[in-house]
Amino acid sequence: xxxxxxxxxxxxxxxxxxxxxxxxxxxxxxxxxxxxxxxxxxxxxxxxxxxxxxxxxxxxxxxxxxxxxxxxxxxxxxxxxxxxxxxxxxxxxxxxxxxxxxxxxxxxxxx
Amino acid sequence: xxxxxxxxxxxxxxxxxxxxxxxxxxxxxxxxxxxxxxxxxxxxxxxxxxxxxxxxxxxxxxxxxxxxxxxxxxxxxxxxxxxxxxxxxxxxxxxxxxxxxxxxxxxxxxxxxxxxxxxxxxxxxxxxxxxxxxxxxxxxxxxxxxxxxxxxxxxxxxxxxxxxxxxxxxxxxxxxxxxxxxxxxxxxxxxxxxxxxxxxxxxxxxxxxxxxxxxxxxxxxxxxxxxxxxxxxxxxxxxxxxxxxxxxxxxxxxxxxxxxxxxxxxxxxxxxxxxxxxxxxxxxxxxxxxxxxxxxxxxxxxxxxxxxxxxxxxxxxxxxxxxxxxxxxxxxxxxxxxxxxxxxxxxxxxxxxxxxxxxxxxxxxxxxxxxxxxxxxxxxxxxxxxxxxxxxxxxxxxxxxxxxxxxxxxxxxxxxxxxxxxxxxxxxxxxxxxxxxxxxxxxxxxxxxxxxxxxxxxxxxxxxxxxxxxxxxxxxxxxxxxxxxxxxxxxxxxxxxxxxxxxxxxxxxxxxxxxxxxxxxxxxxxxxxxxxxxxxxxxxxxxxxxxxxxxxxxxxxxxxxxxxxxxxxxxxxxxxxxxxxxxxxxxxxxxxxxxxxxxxxxxxxxxxxxxxxxxxxxxxxxxxxxxxxxxxxxxxxxxxxxxxxxxxxxxxxx
Amino acid sequence: xxxxxxxxxxxxxxxxxxxxxxxxxxxxxxxxxxxxxxxxxxxxxxxxxxxxxxxxxxxxxxxxxxxxxxxxxxxxxxxxxxxxxxxxxxxxxxxxxxxxxxxxxxxxxxxxxxxxxxxxxxxxxxxxxxxxxxxxxxxxxxxxxxxxxxxxxxxxxxxxxxxxxxxxxxxxxxxxxxxxxxxxxxxxxxxxxxxxxxxxxxxxxxxxxxxxxxxxx
Numbered sequence: 001x002x003x004x005x006x007x008x009x010x011x012x013x014x015x016x017x018x019x020x021x022x023x024x025x026x027x028x029x030x031x032x033x034x035x036x037x038x039x040x041x042x043x044x045x046x047x048x049x050x051x052x053x054x055x056x057x058x059x060x061x062x063x064x065x066x067x068x069x070x071x072x073x074x075x076x077x078x079x080x081x082x083x084x085x086x087x088x089x090x091x092x093x094x095x096x097x098x099x100x101x102x103x104x105x106x107x108x109x110x111x
Numbered sequence: 112x113x114x115x116x117x118x119x120x121x122x123x124x125x126x127x128x129x130x131x132x133x134x135x136x137x138x139x140x141x142x143x144x145x146x147x148x149x150x151x152x153x154x155x156x157x158x159x160x161x162x163x164x165x166x167x168x169x170x171x172x173x174x175x176x177x178x179x180x181x182x183x184x185x186x187x188x189x190x191x192x193x194x195x196x197x198x199x200x201x202x203x204x205x206x207x208x209x210x211x212x213x214x215x216x217x218x219x220x221x222x223x224x225x226x227x228x229x230x231x232x233x234x235x236x237x238x239x240x241x242x243x244x245x246x247x248x249x250x251x252x253x254x255x256x257x258x259x260x261x262x263x264x265x266x267x268x269x270x271x272x273x274x275x276x277x278x279x280x281x282x283x284x285x286x287x288x289x290x291x292x293x294x295x296x297x298x299x300x301x302x303x304x305x306x307x308x309x310x311x312x313x314x315x316x317x318x319x320x321x322x323x324x325x326x327x328x329x330x331x332x333x334x335x336x337x338x339x340x341x342x343x344x345x346x347x348x349x350x351x352x353x354x355x356x357x358x359x360x361x362x363x364x365x366x367x368x369x370x371x372x373x374x375x376x377x378x379x380x381x382x383x384x385x386x387x388x389x390x391x392x393x394x395x396x397x398x399x400x401x402x403x404x405x406x407x408x409x410x411x412x413x414x415x416x417x418x419x420x421x422x423x424x425x426x427x428x429x430x431x432x433x434x435x436x437x438x439x440x441x442x443x444x445x446x447x448x449x450x451x452x453x454x455x456x457x458x459x460x461x462x463x464x465x466x467x468x469x470x471x472x473x474x475x476x477x478x479x480x481x482x483x484x485x486x487x488x489x490x491x492x493x494x495x496x497x498x499x500x501x502x503x504x505x506x507x508x509x510x511x512x513x514x515x516x517x518x519x520x521x522x523x524x525x526x527x528x529x530x531x532x533x534x535x536x537x538x539x540x541x542x543x544x545x546x547x548x549x550x551x552x553x554x555x556x557x558x559x560x561x562x563x564x565x566x567x568x569x570x571x572x573x574x575x576x577x578x579x580x581x582x583x584x585x586x587x588x589x590x591x592x593x594x595x596x597x598x599x600x601x602x603x604x605x606x607x608x609x610x611x612x613x614x615x616x617x618x619x620x621x622x623x624x625x626x627x628x629x630x631x632x633x634x635x636x637x638x639x640x641x642x643x644x645x646x647x648x649x650x651x652x653x654x655x656x657x658x659x660x661x662x663x664x665x666x667x668x669x670x671x672x673x674x675x676x677x678x679x680x681x682x683x684x685x686x687x688x689x690x691x692x693x694x695x696x697x698x699x700x701x702x703x704x705x706x707x708x709x710x711x712x713x714x715x716x717x718x719x720x721x722x723x724x725x726x727x728x729x730x731x732x733x734x735x736x737x738x739x740x741x742x743x744x745x746x747x748x749x750x751x752x753x754x755x756x757x758x759x760x761x762x763x764x765x
Numbered sequence: 766x767x768x769x770x771x772x773x774x775x776x777x778x779x780x781x782x783x784x785x786x787x788x789x790x791x792x793x794x795x796x797x798x799x800x801x802x803x804x805x806x807x808x809x810x811x812x813x814x815x816x817x818x819x820x821x822x823x824x825x826x827x828x829x830x831x832x833x834x835x836x837x838x839x840x841x842x843x844x845x846x847x848x849x850x851x852x853x854x855x856x857x858x859x860x861x862x863x864x865x866x867x868x869x870x871x872x873x874x875x876x877x878x879x880x881x882x883x884x885x886x887x888x889x890x891x892x893x894x895x896x897x898x899x900x901x902x903x904x905x906x907x908x909x910x911x912x913x914x915x916x917x918x919x920x921x922x923x924x925x926x927x928x929x930x931x932x933x934x935x936x937x938x939x940x941x942x943x944x945x946x947x948x949x950x951x952x953x954x955x956x957x958x959x960x961x962x963x964x965x966x967x968x969x970x971x972x973x974x975x976x977x978x979x980x981x982x
Contacts (some may be wrong), residue, residue, distance in 0.1 A: 009784075013869045023862070024856070024859040027859075038978045039844065048982065056974040060847055063967050067859075067963045074801040075795050077793030089813075094899075096823055100827060
């Protein structure tokens with residue numbers, strides 16, 4: 001059994017994992033920025049919250065597109081259904097979390 | 112934790128003792144019969160280890176009918192207690208347990224498995240697939256449901272049933288107010304079967320997206336399959352909310368956290384919020400497949416294509432999305448504020464629009480059709496006025512200010528029974544009659560079925576119409592008795608008569624099934640209703656690989672078009688030269704064993720017996736580990752065997 | 766698994782295994798029909814898992830101010846610790862990605878190497894988190910103290926359980942790679958476990974932002 005087993009139909013990948021390296025660097029940058037924003041108190045709370053959430057959303061895109069092959073089909077020529085399903089998932093994530101906060105805000109004075 | 116089991120709990124009361132005796136006698140009879148007729152091997156090989164979607168579907172259906180019986184008995188007991196004022200047929204505690212198990216069982220252990228039964232029986236056959244995408248996972252789903260239901264049902268005889276209502280709101284369901292194993296039974300039974308439900312949602316979504324026969328585009332899919340697609344989306348995004356709601360309540364009860372407690376910052380309303388994030392889509396989960404059934408049945412028995420196919424699909428998808436945006440209407444009275452209530456009230460009213468579109472489309476499908484009043488069609492036709500009334504009272508309830516009056520009254524009870532029975536139960540019974548020959552190869556007797564239909568339908572209105580009036584007269588749900596002189600006596604008495612009539616209707620269905628096993632008309636053609644969709648191109652029952660060769664689909668209702676001469680009918684029959692070895696999954700006993708391990712964990716958590724949790728947990732881990740290392744999971748049916756089967760069925764060509 | 770619309774029976778010899786290949790022209794993880802179904806099925810599972818976390822997040826956000834006079838996030842969260850956790854998890858997501866990359870190039874040993882590194886990083890993440898939890902509990906900040914802490918431990922702990930499960934799972938796949946090399950079946954397993962791993966990073970990004978950063982704001 002050859003240790004470096006080459007599959008007969010090896011997928012044509014570039015010789016250096018550029019996509020992953022760029023993704024990694026971007027994710028580091030998108031981690032450091034919100035950390036700096038929070039620790040150095042450069043913004044007032046509301047823009048700060050929006051800013052760090054924005055970085056988090058960008059970071060998700062990095063993971064999905066650079067690492068997870070979010071829009072790649074399976075080679076059958078059919079659509080990449082996962083894009084649709086997971087997008088609906090993200091939509092309901094926002095709906096459930098956002099609406100719960102809105103609905104439950106009537107009792108926010110409770111400690 | 113809270114309760115240590117002691118033998119006294121088995122014999123505390125005559126009713127429980129009676130149930131104990133019944134269970135022991137029935138179990139002994141089953142064991143005796145299986146041993147005497149040497150059926151243990153058959154049971155294990157053909158049923159407990161099967162991954163065949165058709166058999167799993169049949170098991171779901173049998174379980175659903177048994178649970179319909181159990182939940183129905185609960186209902187009859189409640190109606191008996193309420194027939195007259197100040198009765199003491201049931202005491203308050205028993206009444207509480209019974210309305211809790213009635214609701215829980217009817218929604219989660221009757222409606223859900225009935226829906227999944229039809230998913231399993233119909234979808235692969237309708238889309239031209241040989242099984243679902245993940246047959247092994249499908250078996251796990253079934254057995255998790257089965258043992259979840261088992262856990263729920265043994266609560267009555269071992270330790271006490273849950274009694275905080277099927278919605279199980281804290282703080283009543285917290286440890287301080289429900290200090291017994293009952294509430295734990297509820298949480299664990301729902302959690303275990305819920306895992307199975309999520310897996311079923313994944314399974315059928317992938318099956319429908321990826322396993323359709325060549326040529327069957329999404330726009331050529333039968334409407335039942337479309338309804339399953341929409342339902343799967345609802346399951347996927349709704350059930351995790353239930354998982355979380357139950358898990359957090361269990362943490363409160365077992366580890367002493369403070370999510371929903373009255374102390375240390377807990378907020379009981381958050382449970383209600385999470386519960387209904389699941390709970391509202393859940394009612395669409397059980398109604399959309401019924402809509403799918405009605406589309407198939409009405410189109411077949413009107414001999415017309417469904418009117419407005421595109422708008423039917425649009426309505427299904429719209430309901431499955433907007434259905435997620437209405438959950439607050441279950442707790443308008445929480446007082447979240449005018450803006451919150453307004454948004455959710457409007458969303459609730461909006462969802463009546465696609466539903467209305469569907470109702471009109473069914474009516475227009477029947478218009479100028481050549482209608483045949485068979486049993487499935489009778490239930491479908493009966494559904495329309497029933498659901499229209501239920502829908503209209505639903506819109507009344509959606510008006511948030513008015514809901515402060517209706518909330519938790521018998522008006523609400525009447526409303527949701529009207530949509531759940533008139534929608535889901537009618538739909539499931541129609542579906543059962545419609546696909547029964549496909550499952551078993553014979554038809555159910557029409558004459559007995561008509562008796563069942565009329566008893567059940569008349570009984571339904573007699574039972575529930577008075578409850579609207581009772582609600583408006585101020586009778587609230589979940590009261591176990593009431594004083595005379597409020598004017599509630601006559602409507603309650605009438606309602607109870609209706610419940611008995613429905614019970615008689617159910618007994619007729621049982622009689623009909625038993626009678627038809629022996630005397631029912633055999634289905635030798637595979638197409639007893641002159642159907643339109645692909646499953647009717649197969650023999651009844653279908654061979655276990657379903658399709659010897661996968662047909663290419665060249666139109667919507669392709670089988671109907673072929674019968675009309677618009678397409679080549681021979682395309683649906685296998686040619687000898689085209690038959691290849693068929694790739695099939697192997698049976699496995701592991702889903703059954705895995706689910707037993709979950710059951711053991713459940714028992715351990717219900718009674719706080721840690722060794723059970725450890726043993727069950729290790730069992731689950733071991734099963735999953737073995738599965739990961741299992742490579743020998745499938746096999747090929749040789750060509751000769753397929754040819755032999757198909758020629759015995761007289762279908763082989765060339 | 767079962768419906769073979771196309772029946773290109775081919776046999777592929779990887780480490781002595783006979784793997785039935787349906788689609789030799791596709792990327793290796795998609796070469797069996799079963800592989801394509803399972804990868805899509807796992808995507809769908811991730812969507813449901815996302816909703817699971819959404820509900821936990823919703824609960825946390827609703828209860829985050831309900832500290833009952835007990836310790837708050839600002840008092841409890843340690844910036845260097847959660848920053849280290851974040852960097853470790855980000856790096857492990859990257860090394861997991863490199864395992865997928867090498868898998869497509871057919872280098873079995875490199876795949877195994879990257880997976881071992883990924884699992885070790887995961888293990889150190891879990892170690893840090895357990896340490897963090899123990900410290901909090903010793904200061905009296907237990908999950909029984911307040912609704913905020915109940916929600917905090919449950920949300921972060923659920924993610925930690927996911928990571929721990931991922932480590933066990935990855936270990937099983939590493940063993941299978943040793944036994945069988947890269948075949949369409951083991952490739953599918955590597956691909957899926959890495960999807961899971963990246964997804965846990967996605968969830969962590971929100972834990973980092975909403976629980977920790979907003980906690981210390």
